[in-house]
Amino acid sequence: MLVNQIYDKTIDYGKRVGKNIRKKIGQFFTPPSIAKFMGSLMEYNQSSIRILDTGAGTGILAGGLCQIILEQNTITHIHIDLYENDENVLPLLRENMELIRTVLEQNGKTITYTIYDQNFILSNDDFWNGREEKSEEELYNVIISNPPYKKIAKAEPESVVMSSVVHGQPNIYFLFMAMAAKLLKPNGEMIFITPRSFTSGLYFRKFREYFLNTVRITNIHLFHSRLDVFDGDKVLQEAIVLRAIKTTEITDTITISASENMYMRENFIQQVPYGTVVDMDSDNLFMLIPSTIEEIELLTLVNSWEYNLISLGFRLKTGPVVDFRALDLIKEVPEENTVPLLWANHFINNRISFPVPVSKNPQYIVDTEESQSVLLDSKNYLLVKRFTSKEERRRVQCSLYFADDFINAKVGIENHLNYITKLEGEMTKEEMYGLFVLFNSSYIDTYYRILNGSTQVNATEVNAIPLPSLKDIKRMGKRILETNSITTETCDTIIEELFLVNPRQGINTG
Secondary structure (H helix, E strand, O other), rough: HHHHHHHHHHHHHHOOOOOHHHHHHHHHHHHHHHHHHHOOOOOOHHHHHEEOOOOOOOHHHHHHHHHHHOOOOOOOEEEEEEEOOOOOOOOHHHHHHHOOOOOOHHOOEEEEEEEEEEEEEEEOOHHHHHOOOOHHHOOOEEEEOOOOOOOOOOOOOHHHHHHHHOOOEEHHHHHHHHHHHHHEEEEEEEEEEEEOOOOOOOHHHHHHHHHHHOEEEEEEEEEHHHHHHHHOOOOOEEEEEEEEEEEOOOOEEEEEEEOOOOOOOOEEEEEEHHHHHOOOOOOOOOOOOOOOHHHHHHHHHHHHHOOOOOOOOOOOOOOOOOOHHOOOOEEOOOOOOOOEEOOHHHOOOOEOOOOOOOOOOOOOEEEEEOOOOOOOOOEEEEEEEOEOOOOOOOOOEEEEEEEOOOOEEEEEEOOOOOEEEEEOOOOOOOHHHHHHHOOOOOOOOOHHHHHOOOOOOOEEEEEEEEEOOOHHHHHHHHHHHHOOOOOOOHHHHHHHHHHHEEOOEEEEHH
């Protein structure tokens, strides 16, 4: 098979060029099973086709498309443009493209190709920024890519060229995605394998705004394993395969599929409403990608809620005490003018336990004029860990802080914690417990895992999570106070009783 022949040569190349060298340029080669799967997503079926591979590597993705073209009779004339500016891999790319040409011609196809030894982004600068026009004949029917994955500085030439979609420190892969969308013909298709990090977060919002208003996503494939996608190359970001078409027409559904690893034995495939996955109605334009029927039902429930923390009068903020910047303020033991300094190790059974008998972190901070900018008024707060490990069962971990439990007027919250506060006035006990029901439930925890593949709980994302009305939140708070239990199971039960017709069976979104 054509793809396997290319991959065998790719493996030999990979042995000659070390992983560390390839990692520096963000180069991770696509396994043949994924290349064939990506090729199979192509739906184009006219006689002539223009294909672009934006970061060709050894040519395996072009081979994946050509394998599909060999298996069908409609496409007879093929032109492929390939960008690759790694001088080490170019000889192998040329060799593999000659192999592709020979095999296609032996099977009655006509093929031409051009390899551009250029930077893909910089060479399309004028077109992206409107200084150059391209005819429809110069654009592409299908663009396929496994783009480089690496962070680049905002001052790098690629970031400057595409500044209209850049916020903060970009990762170069999403610049490839945006440029590809620009280079598609109307109704052209793009098929990419990338990290899923672009689906949420403030840094990617400008990109999502451009991308999701330029193309409509038709397919998303998830890999449950982070580590077994690139055949031994340790890419820790969760990867997805995405297909999109260049159109502004409304799309009813997205096909979501999932497999455990690169071998593409799909264990989930479902047509999901477009609006369940892509939130086109909010400013953030987050994407939520479910991988089970239960997750689809959960998204249906949570997305039916019409409020969020901000609209309800609350906000999640980040603890202001950065320990290495406050070395002169923090203390190991209490002194006359110190107040509690709270860390993650004060989370015990969903409550703040202070002080703890043994702590590797200083537990106190001075309350002086110098520290006023980092101290908070001691009010009722719901504390949420900012960071958890990949191995931990929960991503969203919260704890109740009651002002009445402390005699001090001020409190310090360390920077690795977030806290939910009421913007005006005091948070009542019912409000605090009601918010706890939500954020300690498996519903919000799973929702956040679907929204964000990282281990960091991000304020922008949490503040945008859909929540029920304040009336319902108070009802939940009153209910959990009556139960005298603050376990996740109790929180789930309260949500189910209030919002599900039959708990764990049907969703009541009315």
